Amino acid sequence: MKTHVRALVVGGGAVGNGIAYHLAKAGWDTMLLERDELTSGSTWHAAGLLPLFNMGYATTHIHKYSVDFYKTLEAETGLNAGFAVVGNLRMAQTDARMDEYMLYSSVAETADVYHEFLTPAQIKERWPLVRIEDLKGALFHPQDGYINPADVTQAMAKGARQHGAEIVRRAQVDSYQWTGSEWIVRGQMMVEKGGMLVASEEAFEIRAEHVVTATGNHAQRTARLLGLKIPAIPVEHQYIVTEPDPMLAAWRKAGNPEHPVLRDADAKWYVREERGGWILGPYERNAPARFLYDVPESFRADLFPLDLERIEEEYMSMIHRIPSSETVGLKDDFNGPICYTPDGNPLVGPAPGLRNMWLAEGFSFGITAAGGTGHYLAQLMTEGEAEIDMASLDPKRYGSWMTTEYAARKNEECYEHVFVLHHPDEEREACRPLRTAPVYDRQKALGAQFGQVNGWERPNYYGPLDAPSSFDHDARSFRRGAWWDYAKAEAEALRETAGLIDATAFTKHLLRGPGATAFLDRFTCNKLPAIGRINLTYALTATGTTRTEYTIVRLSENEYYLVSAGAWTAYDADYLKKSAEDFIASGGGYLDIHDVTTQWGVFALAGPNSRAILNELVRDAAPETVLSNKRFPWLTMRNIELGMCPVRAIRVAYTGELGWELHHPIEMSAYLWDQLQAAGAKHGMKLVGARAQNWLRQEKSYRAFGTELGRDATPLEAGLDRFVDLSKDFHGKQAMLDTGIRSKCVTLLIDGPADCDPWGKEALLHDGAKIGRLTSGGWSVAFGKQIGMGYVRPDLAVTGQKLKVRMMRQLWDAEVVEDSPFDPANARIRKDG
Structure with missing residues (x-):
């Protein structure tokens, strides 16, 4: 057993072995520790499905990599991973579900994921056992299917060993200690007594430059050992296996191929063949979270009692969809823990506050994600960044406000929503409201319909106070929801008179000290502002891509007020503080940093x-x-006074109009809100939500972090040359220059469908070939047509360039327009008075 390694992976399930394989393949000296046997966690009872379907760009890439990678393992290792490439058929009972599949189709096209659409008649022709009279159609992925979880894990483990990794079983980690240059990981070797694992007298100590935790159901124990909050908590997932189905047996005996994995999304289940019978896996209501604080020592490769009453509705719907299954009995059942996170995405990336500690936790689709996670996390660790932006999976998307109770309830909700329509404008209700600004009740009384960002309640739009009973504020759509007309009216009012937006959720940091100016000058790519002025600037990654966008306000010679995106408070704080620590350690002057977001x-x-x-x-x-x-x-x-409220007023507007951000002591929010309301009533002011603001900022080509700005594009590729001062030295500068221009950010006006706007997920085409993708989309009140922002091939990033955008499976005309197509001279912003 080695005592010194470059990378130590803790956890021997599919995800841990996928990471160990890719780190070892990248040339890193790697060791994996597993407290029990490989696959003894959720891996052993997973159904092994490999769905390519996912609405997220990064996760789609991860799943696609896994599906492709698993097909190569046998040639490399000699072990058959048990991959049955039978395809995956997602059926739709409603037009809304077909709309979801059409939006997904755009995401899949941007990631080169092949898929087909089938009519009900085509389904019946291929698979006569499936009832189709109440179906609208289906989405079909012919390249995926299902795999044996234990076999694919063992194949990755063997591949890792072939690349030089050491895998140690029955080794439980009990402590992590950071020395300043490496981790000391201590623990005990485990032995089996009376069916339980207990610590032996044999201890171990391993020194590792990097540590990755992939501890699955044991994530809460890992969180305690590291002093972190990790919102990865398991939820019960049950599936049943039937006795052989005679009609299925006859179908196969006649020489017909195996059915694809069947998903009736509207009925909330998946079904696949299993030894002549069927496996049914439902995602039902009221599945409870388990192991909120720890996994019992007695729980190893164990299961929970089955709750058949909880899945009765899903079971009956399987019989409806596959009538031949009605007469077959139940042969086996499984009810085991599968980890979830509040948004369903795993936690992959650097741990908050810690150096060289990486998390890979919270995988609800761990088999599907294991290979791709290993690939892209290894890129993050060995190369500094992955080829795709992994920010959407970063563990720091949840801040210190997150609690165990919050994670448990949201994870239960997330499980229940696996097959609920994933509208781009959806707002889930569990654990809300939680973080509210002092004016929340006032806004609610005025018709505010809220969304959640980083736990904060933020108005999306203001609906009618006297709405008829037929008006549904919760009506979501893949086209234009019930909110659309209200957002349009808000956007028009802000352009014509005035609009008031609650931006309290903005992330705010105060940075000051003798070293503050020198640090920020090195940390960001633009010139620092003079005292009393502001500047827009960017912190870069080591590979030259965009890590964070800041509005910097210089309060004094060495005191700065930094404003960044509200969704990324912990994410920004961690990078800022770690960078400051490095600056001080290298001999820079002292500085301190305070998160003042809630002040x-x-x-x-x-x-x-x-x-x-x-x-x-x-x-x-x-x-x-x-x-x-x-x-x-x-x-x-x-610094001005508005009535009795002292205000740090910043003359800037994200909407491209004459305007100010009014930063004020949060305890005076209600007072200031009332004053603005009274004064605004005299001048036609309207309350404006986040959706109208998103449309308006696109008319000004204002890039947003998390859409146009991210770790897969440099500021120069984002078209932000005017905010990059190449005369100075800054972190990531040379890497940015060496990267060159691989693609270019543009704004497009679109002649699209009458009932639908782009969501920022759509593929862009030229002469029938995919040449880019949208990152944002919406409606332009200034131009009376759809608008979008995105990245295209550099040679096509030319004003007047004609392109096509795919929306709802059809191609629509789009044209590249000049940056800031609305008021390009900024005359309205600069207006005097």
Whole structure:
């Protein structure tokens, strides 16, 4: 047993072995520790399905890599992974489900995932045992199917050993200690006594440069050992195996091929053949979370009692869909723990607050994701970044506000929603409201319909207070939901009069100290602003791509107020603090950093009448000049008084209109809101939600982090040259220059369908070939047509270039327009008064 390795993987399920394989293949000296036997966690009782279907860009790539990779394992290792490439048929009972599949089709096209659409008649022709009279159609992936979880895990383990990795079983980790340069991992070898695993007297100590935890159901124990919060908690998942079906046996005996994995998404189950019978796996309501704090020592490769009453509805719907299954008995049943996270995505990436500690936890589709996770996580660790942006899976997307109770309830909800329609505008209700601004109740009384970002309740739009009973605020759609007309009216009002937006969820940091200026100058790519001014800038990764977007306000010589995206508070804080620690350790001057997000409320007031509204409230010796261009130019900050509220006002507007962000003590939010409401009523001000704001910022070509901006594109590729100062040295500069321009961010106006807007998932084509993808989309009130932003081949990033965008499986005309097609000269933003 080695005592020094470069990478130590803790956890011997499919995910852990996938990571060990790829790290070893990349040339790293790797060891894997498993507390029991390989596959003894959720891997052993997994059904082994390999669905390519996923609405996320990064996760789609991960699943596709796994499916392709598993097909190569036997040639490399000599072990058959048990991959039955029977295909995957996702049936649809409703038009809305078909709309979901058509939106997914765009995601799949951007990731080169082959798929087909089938009519009910085509389903019946291929698989006569399936009832089709109540189906609208189906999505078919012919390249995937199912695999034997134990076999594929053992094949990856053998491959890892062939590449030099050492795999040690019956080794339980009990502590992690960071020395400043490496991890010391200590534990005990385990022995079996009376059917239980107990610690022996044999201890071990391993020093590792990097550690990866892939501990599955034991994630809460891992969290305690590392002093972290990890919202990965298992939920019960049960499936049943039937006795042989005579009609299925006759079908196969006649020489017909095995059925694909069948998914009746609207009935919330999957079914596949199993030794002449069927496996039914439902995703029912009320499946409970388990192991909220720890896995009992007595629980090894064990199961929970089956709860047949809980899955009766799904069982009966299987009989409806496959009538021949009605007469067959039940042969076996499984009810085991499968880990979930609140949003269903795994936690993959650097652990918050720790160096060289990597998490790979919370896999609800662990078999499907194991190979791809190993591939892309190994890229992150060995090369600095993956070829795809992994931010959507980063463990730091949940902050310190997250609790065990929150994770458990949201994970139960996520399990139940596996087959619920995944609308792009969906807002799930569990654990809400939780984080609310002081004006939440006022906004709700005014018709606000809320979305959640990083736990915060944020108005998406303001609906009618006197809505008829037929109006459904919760009506979601893959086309235009019930909210669309209200968002449109809000966007128009902000362009014509004024709009008030609650931006309290913005992430805010205060950075100060003797080393603050030198640090930020190195940390970000733009010139630092003068005192009292602001600048938009970017922190880069080591590979030169965009890590974080900041609005920097310079308060004094060495004091800065940093504003970044509200969804990424912990993500930004971790990178900022670790970078500051490196700066200080290298001899830079002292600085300190404070997360002040919850100390400051933010209202964004914008529109042609915004100055007039604020003039009603300004308290100053010469109030009529406070907001003039002379005293308060664009891109500056001033401390002003609005009634009795002190305000750090920033003259900037994410909507591209004359406007200000009003940062204020959060305890005065209700007072300031009421004052703005009263003053705004005189000038036609309308309350505006996040959806209208998203449309408006696209009319100005304002890039957003998490869509246009991410770790797979440099600022130069994003078209942000004016915010990059190449005369100075900054982190990631040379890597950015060496990368060159692989693709280019553009804004497009689209002549699309009458009832649908792009969501930012669609493929872009030229002469029939895919040449890029949208990253954002919506409706432009200024141009009266659909708008989108995205990345295209550099030679096609030319104003006037004609392209096609695929929406609802049809191609629609799109044209590349100049950056900031609305008010390109910024005359409205700079307007004096």
